[in-house]
Amino acid sequence: MRVFGDAQSGNCYKVQLLLRQLGRPFEWVPVDVLKQETRTPEFLALNPAGQVPLLVWDDGRCLPESNAILLHVAEGTPLLPVEPWTRAQVYRWLFWEQYQHEPTVAVSRFIVHYLKNPPEQAERLAGLQARAHQALRLMTEHLQRQPFMAGSAYTVADIALYAYTHVAPQGGVHLDPYPALRDWLARVAAQPGHSRMGE
Amino acid sequence: MRVFGDAQSGNCYKVQLLLRQLGRPFEWVPVDVLKQETRTPEFLALNPAGQVPLLVWDDGRCLPESNAILLHVAEGTPLLPVEPWTRAQVYRWLFWEQYQHEPTVAVSRFIVHYLKNPPEQAERLAGLQARAHQALRLMTEHLQRQPFMAGSAYTVADIALYAYTHVAPQGGVHLDPYPALRDWLARVAAQPGHSRMGE
The missing domain is CATH 3.40.30.10 (Glutaredoxin)
Incomplete structure (x- = not known):
């Protein structure tokens, strides 16, 4: 493929x-x-x-x-659980990622990292960064209670949320206030077969 | 529940x-x-x-x-197909709905219908309505080739996209240019057990 x-x-x-x-x-x-x-x-x-x-x-x-x-x-791999309730949590976080996380965390990065932070986007960027922090706070509180987004095991929900979270600082959204989130980033990066962005 | x-x-x-x-x-x-x-x-x-x-x-x-x-x-009902490729189409349209359709079609309606079209949002609304039409055009072209969003059968992808499409005119996004889309709205509304919004 x-x-x-x-x-x-x-x-x-x-x-x-x-x-x-x-x-x-x-x-x-x-x-x-x-x-x-x-x-x-x-x-x-x-x-x-x-x-x-x-x-x-x-x-x-x-x-x-x-x-x-x-x-x-x-589907059919351990990264997408069959058990209905755990699977529902995967769905939940995948949709949340596309609706709340990507449009704020990724778009902040797009403006800063791709577009090189044009002054005419400064006000929009500040609003997006504030909402990005709200999203990261919500993830952090969730990850204080369980090691991975959908529960005790690593799933595609972690892959989806790792992708833009680990490069959030490129959008001026720094992760220092979120130790539980940084611990989770390290757990995801330690998974067997992990490869870095752009490699 | x-x-x-x-x-x-x-x-x-x-x-x-x-x-x-x-x-x-x-x-x-x-x-x-x-x-x-x-x-x-x-x-x-x-x-x-x-x-x-x-x-x-x-x-x-x-x-x-x-x-x-x-x-x-x-899950386990005919509204969520088990066949992997048809199921993948359901996933595709559900994520597209939350990323491209809801933030334009539903937010246009929110500004016009809930907020009563405040003048300070006029420029933002015009941009959202233009993007809403892009989304509805894409759906229309898709529905010219097949009766339902994920293929030949009615699924939760149709439910998800029907919800805000059928009330798009409340956001000033009119459906006159999209006959194939209006035919699909009628097919969805004719499904057994259909009930209207707000009933």
């Missing part, structure tokens, strides 16, 4: 990290978001939403949406 | 519609978002994210995130 992705994107890194951790071979097809390579007619024919990551099988089937890819690929 | 929800919220309506369609009994606990009832200490103890809907079992377990509730409750 092929993964169309941008090496700087946390959403793309999620998929890369999962496939490597599961030992599933794949070809990485680099797509540069800043160069508008997700907006070409060729790419839009594969994913009309114009976004990476995109998983493409040899028979041409395409699956977009990073967290949908995580659920689909992890 | 109890569902904490706001009768005007599409996210809450999703859960109500699914439970009614499956014939699962539940108690509806009204929570008024505009009156900040999701921000009280009592509610935040149940869901630290301060959002409805929230599913609460008799033993005290709580599940937030509308689309996580849909996946959890629909």
Whole structure:
């Protein structure tokens, strides 16, 4: 299978990290978001939403949406629990990630790290950073009660939330106030087969 | 089980519609978002994210995130396919709904319908409405090729996207340009056990 992705994107890194951790071979097809390579007619024919990551099988089937890819690929592995209540927690945190965490933590990083912090975005950035801290506080309080997001075991919910959390400081959102969160980042990075972003 | 929800919220309506369609009994606990009832200490103890809907079992377990509730409750029913590829399409559209559709279609409606269209939000609203139309165009093109979002059968992906699409005009996002989308709305509303928002 092929993964169309941008090496700087946390959403793309999620998929890369999962496939490597599961030992599933794949070809990485680099797509540069800043160069508008997700907006070409060729790419839009594969994913009309114009976004990476995109998983493409040899028979041409395409699956977009990073967290949908995580659920689909992890099915049948220990990274996606079968027990209904634990599995519901995985779902809960995957949707929370896309609705509360990514639009604040990742977008702060996008403005600072990709766009080089343009002054005209300063007010928007300050609002996003404040909401990013709210999201990280919520994660921290949750991780004070259990070692991983969905409970006692490492799952795709940890992969999804690790992706942008560990690079939050690149968006000016520093992790010093959140020791339990930093401990969790270390636990995730210590998982067998972990690989770093951009490697 | 109890569902904490706001009768005007599409996210809450999703859960109500699914439970009614499956014939699962539940108690509806009204929570008024505009009156900040999701921000009280009592509610935040149940869901630290301060959002409805929230599913609460008799033993005290709580599940937030509308689309996580849909996946959890629909497991084992025809509304959540077991076949991996069809199921992946359900996941895809549920995440797309929360990332692209809800933040534009639902937030346009929130500004117009709840906040009564304050002039200071006019510029923001125009931007959201333009992006809402992009999302509805993408859905329309998809629905020109298949009767339901995840393929040939009605699933929780249709429930999730119906919730805010059918009330998009309340946000000034009119559906006249999208006949295939309106046909799909009629197909969803014709499903056995369908119930209307706010009923």
